[in-house]
Amino acid sequence: MNAPAYFYPQPGRYISSGDSSPAAARFNVQAASAEAERLASAAGVSAVLASSVTASAGGCSEEQPVLPAVIEYREVLHPQGYVLEWNADGLRLAASTVQGLHYALITVQQMMDGQQGQWAHCVIEDEPAFPVRGVMLDIGRNKIPKMETLFAFIDRLSALKINHLQLYMEGYSFEYPQYAALFPEATPLTAAEYRELDAYAASRFIDLVPSQNCLGHMWPWLSKPEFRELAEHPDGMPTPFPFKMPPTTLNPVDARSSALAEELFGELLPNFSSGYVNLNMDEPFGLGTGASKPRADEIGVGGLYMEYAEQMFAIARRHGKKPLMWGDVLTHHPELVKQLPADVTVLHWNYDAPIPYEPHCKMLHEHAVRYYVCPGTSSWSSLSGRTDNMLANIADAAKNGKAYGAAGLVVADWGDAGHWQVPSVSYPGYAYAAAVSWQTEANLERMEPLEHHVSHRMLQDRSGKGGGLLLKLGRYYHLERCTIENNTYTSFLLNHGLSSLEQLEQDTAMLPRIAKLLGGVGTPFQLDYRYEELASWVRACQEEVLGLDLAGADADTVTDELLNTLRLIHHGARLHRYIHMQHSIDPQAEMLELGELQSELQTIGKEFERLWLARNREGGLASSTAAFRKLLQQYEERQRELHPHNGIML
Missing domain, CATH: 3.30.379 (Chitobiase; domain 2)
Structure with a gap:
């Protein structure tokens, strides 16, 4: 040198x-x-x-x-x-x-x-280890960014040498004019906006790939009376629990299902220059157990799935696109792998680190199937991420994808449970996935460059501490000492709402069985929540956020987003403590605690809405904050039980 x-x-x-x-x-x-x-x-x-x-x-x-x-x-x-x-x-x-x-x-x-x-x-x-290095951002669950937010997002990905982007859609995320009246609250992306995004991404060598579900995850459509009869289970899918799952899966043998898919893709796909389309086709819960059961009895559930998939492949080809599809059904029906056409790319996903990538990477490689590995940012259903799960999950995907010939690595950033995570929570996941998909072996264990890049280039933090702080924020779940899958207990509790300790224990006991029903492992539920440690951790992190020296155009917004995230985590911790001490405190002390909880959550909710609207369209906000409103109502109802004439107003 x-x-x-x-x-x-x-x-x-x-x-x-x-x-x-x-x-x-x-x-x-x-x-x-x-x-x-x-x-x-x-x-x-x-x-x-x-x-x-x-x-x-x-x-x-x-x-x-x-x-x-x-x-x-x-x-x-x-x-x-x-x-x-x-x-x-x-x-x-x-x-x-x-x-x-x-x-x-x-x-x-x-x-x-x-x-x-x-x-x-x-x-x-x-040169890159993976030809395709991508990010999939969920805009189908609640949060549809404004155009300026998406332009900045594309710039950020370009600086990471990302060359593939999907904006995942379910529901009315894209404006289909003939159905606008069915979704009056929606604020979707238009055809003209997608064409503008497509050109902007292409100028930065990013392939903007259209993504629209067409089998599972169709609840927003099937909830409408006009489409109800297209569902596999129009009245909801029976479960072993005292509730039904809402209708989420199209009936694949009803010709109107494929006709709807063809109509949606027919309007969406001409706005993209990409040679690919993600048909999704994942998690078709209840497939072959409802309206399509007679056909499933004839050819099997796997055969039923592939029969419908072939119709979707044909739609893609008519638009000059090669199909992408999630691989979860293939893991349950490996016999289908041999039937996959050569132009199909399988998106092999798994978001919990203990579940290994190797078996299915090896199987797809042995059958010469083109595939991408698709780990996750671990940001959704977590408030501030699950750092160590994210790092292990992405590393496992990269190592085995590289070893078994994956053509790409695409990190998924979903919006489950209200899409409460703020953008910066996902920065470490984007950066780490970009690093290991560009140079796998060199970047697997290098945390210092990761922190440096997130601090100086993504956060524009002159203190240099922001990257490390984001990784730290994603470790609060260790203070829960909880076995809940693909989630944090605090996030679950805020969505679950106020209940008696007995009811909460009954509901959490069901979580492993529900997880298994939805394709998870079904790990027995355990919890050792350390409230005092978590409260102290929140206070320390708040000081660290205020100590950052952010210089980007959105510096104030990033700071406020992180502070409100910490408020939300602390509120979940207080809710946990309240539920566990509810029967051991006198009514006056309980009233005081409820009043503080109510005031704190009102502040969080107002700030959440302000910050949401700074980056995102309004459609979806009401759905995202529904759990807040439910919890506020429960606080008020409990106070009235304790003091019927207190006149508390929300």
Whole structure:
């Protein structure tokens, strides 16, 4: 490694071509120049752009000349790879495509951000471990971001060298004009907005892949009288418990089901330039046990599923798209793997770290099935994440996906249980998934670079502590000492609401059986909640949030979101304590506690709504906050039981 030197790129005199051969014409020097100009003027680079500058080296000031960056076409390089060489002669970038140059320039920007333009001489030869590196963001459960939020999100993913994005949809997340009257509260994305997002993502080498469910997860449609009869179980799916599951699965043998899917895809797909579509096809609860049971008895549930899937594949092909589909049904019906057409990509998902990726990765590899591994951010149903589960889950997916030939790694960020998590909670999951899908072995155990990237580039935190704090916030669930699956107990309790201790114990005892019914492991429920430790942890974290030095355009919003998240965690802890001490305190003390709980939750709810509307559309907000309103009502009802004439108003 040579002595430090300086590099000061300058727009307008930044590019020269290092190859004039006929083959280099495919590189498109004009496009390469435009890409370099765009990234050179991006945030973090523009601060050091100048025709000449005065720099201090070794205590002496001297005029530093602007050195050119030479771009070289090199056909043998990976389509997404590059070579970066920095020495006394200047900067040389080699790539075989403009996309490869794009990633080279992102590395240039990161090095300049980290070293303020002063680099040691170096040579970097780089290419991704996974051709497809993606994020799936749930916009189907409550939270549909505003356009400016989505543009910023795409920019953030681009800086992570992500090249695949899905905005998962169920319900009325996309504006189908003929059905608008059925969803008057919705604020969906329009066709024109999706076309704008598609072009914006493509300009950053991100493939925006349409995603729409068409079998399971169809409750928002099947809840409408106009579609009720299309359900596998129109009156709800019977369960072993004293309740039915709502109708969520289409009846695959009813021709109107496939006709609805064809209509929805027919309006959605023309707005995307991607060659792919995610048909989803996951979790078809009750399939073959209701209206389609006679057909399932003839050909089996697996055969029934594949019969309908083939119709969906045909719809995708008619629009020039290759199908993606979640792989959970295949894990229960491995005989279907041999029937998969060659143009189908399986999305092999699993979000709980104790469940290994290897068996199904190995099976898909042995049958030459194209597939992606799809771990999760562990942010949903958690309030502030489950850090250690997230890290282990993503690492396991990356290691086994790499070992067994997965074509991609896509990290999922779902919106279960009200989509209460704020965006920054998912930043560590995005960054870690991006790191291990770009260079798997090199990044599996490297937490310091992960924290640095999240702090300095995602949060723009000048204190440098934000990344570590986000990882810390995602560890509060260890203070619950709870075995609940794909969830935290505090999040569950806030959604469950106020009840007697006896009723709560009955309901939590059912959780393992419910989890198993929905495809989980069914781990026996255990809980050792440490309230005092958790309350102390919340206070310490609040101080740490206030100690950050955020510089981004949304700095105040991020700070307020994290503080309100901590309020929500603390409220859940207080609710747990209240339920457990309810029968051991006198009515006056109980009234005081209820009043404080009510006031605290009112503050949380108002702040939650304000922050939601800062980033997201209003549709879905009422559904997301329904649990808050229910809990406030329960607080009021209990106070009236204790003092019928107290006149408390919400």
